[in-house]
Amino acid sequence: MPEITPVPRPDQQARLAVAAALSTSVRGDSFGTLNDVASWLAACQGVAPAAPLQRTRVIVFAGAHGIATRTFEDVGLSAFAPESDAEQLTELAEGAGPAHTMARRTGASIHVVECAPSGAIDVEPAMSTEEFDAAFMLGQTTADAEIDAGADLLIPAELGVGGTTVAAVLMGNFTATEPVVIVGPGSGTTDAMWKTKVTVIRDAMFRIRNLDGIEVIKAASSPSFAALVGFMCQAAARRTPMLIDGPLTATAAVYAEKLAPGVKHWLYAASATTEPSHIKALELLKLQPLLELRMRAGQGLAALSAVPLIDAAVELAGDELAVLAAAESNESQTPATEYEA
Structure with a gap:
């Protein structure tokens, strides 16, 4: 097992x-949720107010999920074919696609x-x-x-067909939630795809019913998921704030918090989806999403x-x-006026 550095608050x-x-x-009080964002970032940076961000980086951990090829009655579990992983990787390498x-638009950059x-x-x-050790240390x-x-x-971030299915398996196990309850729409599945996904x-949940922690990750996630968990553990240990969005990254955050308590304090949820696994993960992490975009793009x-x-x-x-x-300084510098009786 790779060494995990304790996470500071x-x-x-x-x-x-x-x-x-x-x-x-x-x-100031009228800024609403933006005040919470500003306070969180100030805490992460250790200065008040927080300094403007200079270098925002998206780290996409890409990897094929073996379950993406699974079928039930000749029907797969995703609207995307497993081959689309390679296509999206090529797109990212060329600086194209929605993420780029x-x-x-935001001045960020992407590393795959x-x-x-x-x-x-x-x-x-x-x-x-x-393979787990190698992936975790890669993160x-x-x-x-x-x-x-x-x-x-x-x-x-993540890239890989079948990611929402992996998230459902892991969060279903973590929260003891039945498959038919934890399953979500994924990338836009049909009724037949939904049946395959539930199956x-x-x-998968039956296979890991008696496992916990790292053993669950090794048995029912993927190297890209293990890398995500390792990445979050180390970034939090290095006092660096993180913005998360999708079901799989939120699930990785839950497992990172289990392995390195305190990771969740370095996270802010950007948005939420309708995936039950995502909702349950954010509840466990006690994170309120900044936006309700319901984006499933990854x-x-x-x-x-x-x-x-x-x-x-x-x-x-x-x-x-x-x-x-400035107002406080002006008040303190204003000389008192003397009056004669």
Whole structure:
């Protein structure tokens, strides 16, 4: 098992300083949820107010899920064919596709990390112990490299057909939720695809019914999922804020929190989907999504959509705190007026 560094808590004094200052101003108090964003980022940076973000990076962990090829009565479980993984990878490599479009709009950049494929988790383990260790450490070293290069906001993301099915299996196991309850619409499945998905989830959950923690990850996730978990554990240990969006990244956050308590404090949920696994993961993490976009595109697209609001929250809070500080300074410098009786 790779070494996991203990996760520190964000600076609560910085959080409270921003929150308290904004709450004393009628205008500042009117910023609503953006105040929470500004306070969270101040805590992560350890300064009040938070400094503007300089380098937002999307890290896409890409890997084929073995269950994407599974069928039931000759019907698959996704509207996307497994071959679309390679097509989307090529698109990302060429700087094309929705994620790059959104990244350009927000000033972010994207790095793709290719991971090994997984086994079909309804009939075989996702990976061996050696493969898990390698994937987890790949996530850790990727986090270190990005942070060392100056990243101050990280967006862990994923690419791989069948990701919502993996998330359903893992969260179904974690919360003891029945397959027919934890299954979601995925990438737009038909009734026949839904049946296939439920069958795969049921069989995979049965295989891991007596497992826990890392053993569940090895048996029923994928190397790309293990890399996501390692990435989040290390980024949190390095005191770097993260923005998450999809069901699989939220599920990875749940398992990262289990392995390294405190990871959740370094996370902000950008958006939510209608996937039951996603909803349950955010509830466990006690994260309230900033947006309700219901985007299922993956690749960090929903998180990228939230970046302009993160930037705005930082600037609004900084400006308001500067105004409040100036007003306080003027009051303290105003000489008292003496009156003769």
